[in-house]
Amino acid sequence: MTPEAQKLWRAPQWAFSILLALLGMLGPFSIDTYLPAFAGISQSLxxxxxxxxxxxxxxxxxxAFMALFHGSISDSFGRRPVVLWxxxxxxxxxxGCALSQTIGQLIFFRAMQGLCTGAGIVISRAVIRDVYPPSQAQKVMSQVTIFFGVAPAIAPMVGGWLLIHASWHGIFWFLAAVGVALWTSNYFLLPETLPPAQRQHFHVKNLLAGYWKLxxxxxxxxxxxxxxxxxxGMFLYVLSAPVFLGExxxxxxxxxxxxxxxxxxxxxxGAFVSGRVAGKISPKRQIRNGxxxxxxxxxxNLLANLLFKAHVSxxxxxxxxxxxxxxxxxxxxxxxxxxxHPDRRGMASSLQMFVGSTANGIVAGVVSPLVMxxxxxxxxxxxxxxxxGLCSWVFIRSRWPEIGRRVEEL
Incomplete structure (x- = not known):
């Protein structure tokens, strides 16, 4: 935790939570906003x-690729510059997506979007732990989780509304406007939470040592x-929604x-309950319950689908x-x-996001088309x-039983 961290933000805590949550939701929101326009884009291009x-x-x-580096760069140059850039x-x-005239151009600019949006969720997590002690950090992390999980669910609804009332180009103009709004709000409001004394030297040897350590x-x-x-397990249904819900x-x-x-x-x-029980029950118990x-x-759900034909009821x-x-x-x-590894929180957030987003990419490109x-x-x-995930946690608990026993006030 950054020394005198509480002095960095003097406004109400809920306002800081919203700022970080909006940063965190940009990545998943941008994934699915244009899904309702697939047919229109395909026909247009x-x-x-x-x-x-x-x-x-x-x-x-x-x-997934750039998620490897956002946090590492922020460990060296600070959280704020990485977010703004x-x-x-x-x-x-x-x-670029909005102005694309060919499918090749659209693919290129979508890749560029992906390279950039990971900064929000990666840095927001590191900022939370920079500023708050564990029990308070869990409450704020729970609020961010609401936005992170809600984003891929509401994005297709927003995209569908924009498609009807504007065009598929309008979806990307809307995302550009979101980017401008977030840049402006973070430029004026987001404090730097990693003081120079706690930053890592930015050179290849030091970076490689950090990656190896984690x-x-x-x-x-x-x-x-x-x-x-x-x-x-949930995102698969979101990606498969047109077939699952329609067919x-x-x-x-x-x-x-x-x-x-x-x-x-x-x-x-779930996120609300997680925040409410922060500091009241042990982390391992909360994870076990989840x-x-x-x-x-x-x-x-599997048994029901084996025994009965799926029905909306x-x-x-x-x-x-x-x-x-x-x-x-x-x-x-x-x-x-x-x-x-408290000295590498940015890098840890990056690598954690890399694992999750790589899994998301495999599910979107391979698993969903196979099973939908x-x-x-x-x-x-x-x-x-x-x-x-369950087997990973069970192995951790058996090999390192001290993990999750209690939250240490670091």
Missing amino acids: GATPVQMQQTLSAYLFGF GLAAFTIASV GSDPRFLLLALASGIPFN HLGLQPQQFFWFFVLTIGGIMG FSIMLTIGVL WALFPIAIFAFGWALMVPVVTLLVLDL HSTIGLASASVLMMCV
Whole structure:
């Protein structure tokens, strides 16, 4: 925790939480905003379905690649410059998307968007731990989690509204306007939370030593898997929403919002409970509760799909409950990741995000197309991805039982 951190922000805490949460939601929000416009973009630019999928994959893998470096750079030059440069580059890339005349141009600028947007979520997590002690950091992290989880759910609704009332170009002009608004607000409001005395020297040898230190730590890798992979048990359904909701459940596009409302409700509920119990129960107990909820509802969802034909009367609720369990545990796991190596919190946030976003890219480009046409396949894949995170956490608890026992006031 940065010395005299509480003096850096004198306005109400909720305002700082909102500022950081908006930074954190930019990445996932930008992933899905244009999904409703796939058909319109394809027709306008003469693109094939494979090429349209490449616009999504280019963003996700650009996001994953640059996530490796945002935090590391901020460990050397400070949090604030990385945020401002990232937002500026995102705005320019969004304008490029809006002006694209060919599918190749759109793929290029979507990749540029992905390279920039990771700065928001990576740096916001590091800033939270710079400023707050663990129990308070968990409360703020829970608030950020609400926005991070809600963003991919509301983004298609916003994109669909813009598509109807403007065009697919209007979606990217809107994202450019969001970038301008965020850059302006952070320029005037975001304090620098990493003092020069705590910064790392920026040279290749030092960076490689840091990556090796974190990458060779099995605790770090397992915690990153425990926090990053289970999200895809829910995100898979978001990516597959047109097929899952339209083909399997027979909903009309204007009825899709029920799925997003329930999922958002689950995320908000889990994050709210996570913040409320911060400092009252041990981190390991809260993580166990989150995984127990996800495992139970995931198995029940799979059994229901094996025994019955999926129906809208019940098929949406397991996803919402799964989202609740994920949002309950992920703020705690994230803080455990950041506190393993306090001198490398920016880099730790980067590597954690890299693991999660790489998984997101694989799910979007490989898993979702393979399983979306079967409700049993969707439910099975959801459970399997949750089990990767669960097994990682179980191994951590058996090998390093002290992790998560209590929150140390660092």
